[in-house]
Amino acid sequence: MNPSLFSPEGLAEVIFLILIGTTILGASIATLSKRLIRSVIGLAICFLGVGGLYYFLNSPFVAMMQLLIYVGAVCITMTFAIMLAEPDDEKASRKYKSVSTWAAAPLGGLIAYGLSRLAIQGQWLAPAEKINSGSVKDLGMSLLNEYSMVFELISIVLLVSIIGSLALARVGRRKQ
Amino acid sequence: MLTISAHLNTYLIIGAILFGFGIFGLLHRPSLIGMLISVELILSGASVNFMAFNHFLAPDPTVGQIFTLFIMGIAAAEAAIALSIVIAVYRNYQSIDADDLTDLKG
Known part of the structure; x- marks a missing residue:
């Protein structure tokens, strides 16, 4: 049942786990880092992982488009906007904490937990037959x-x- | 438990985690560009869900791929418009913090 680590299936699973780690690491860099330019790099890392997940979902074309459009175009555009309009650091550090800053982490965690729970509990029915191979x-x-x-x-x-x-x-x- | 890449739930949970990170960043970030980055995370969580349902459940496996491609196109258009608005706001206010844009207050 369990393929060994060095069979092709086992290696594919290891690569899949690395892609999941890349996605979540990129998302956390994108939301938690102080400087905006590091957020953009985290967003690019996250999209790299998501593109790999699309490859595992049997759609290499969408994976390539993900890399081209998001990493290649959207992140570069954001970098340009940050270079044109990033405020100085002292201004960002004097931020007073509002309620939303403290409510943000529990709310995001709660939404992620609720959606995951819904996904696990749902009874998903596989189709009888596929009309093409995608x-x-x-x-x-x-x-x-x-x-x-x-x-x-x-x-x-x-x-x-x-x-x-x-x-x-x-x-x-x-x-x- | 070594074959997790062939289960629908794995992808749905990754999509939910990305969505949660997006909501967190949207509330946590003070600047407009940071909020835009979080919106991109939310959109990509939705795209992962579309692709997962497309691969595992859809009778026609091209529908979800095409929907994801259109999400990408709309997201690119949205990013271009939003970033040019951010630059226009920065010219007028010398700041891109959402809390500073309070001309109508008092």
Whole structure:
């Protein structure tokens, strides 16, 4: 029943455990570190682990997109924003503690615990049969057949958001 | 107990932990960019759940992958807009702390 550690299955499990550790370590760095730039690095580490989990879930295309979009684009954009707008450290350290700071850890833990409990208690029924294998080819087929309208709409959303963010970031510049 | 990568519950618990970290960071962080980072964590917890249900339970295993791809696209658009708003706010207030943006108070 239990595969040995050095069989391919055992090694895959070890890699899976390392990916879980990477994800949770990255998430804790992202939320707990003092400097914002370290948070962004933690977010990149967390997304690296999540991409590996997607690979284990039999979808290498989404794993690659996770790395390209999140680690490659979103984290870099955040780094630029932090370099343009990070306030000095003394200002961050003089923060008075509000109620939300103390309520944050119990609330987050409670929500994670409740969701995990719901997930374990749920009776999930496996489907009788799968109509395709979920490979990259099937993904492309359904993206261009059933979901082609959504595909077009999301490209319009991305275009509008790019134009909007350029217009927004440009506003204060002319006055100075 | 060495084969945990083939169970649905493992992925659901990881998604729940990511969501909990996101909620924690959203309340704990004083600055706008820190809150944005926490929102990305929440979105990725939701994406992990979608991918897990897609792999284990969905009759058509492309639906969850496509949904996750669209979540990524929307998250990228949201990050671009939010970061340009943050830069515009920083130009006007010289600060990105959520507690400092109180022009309408008193």
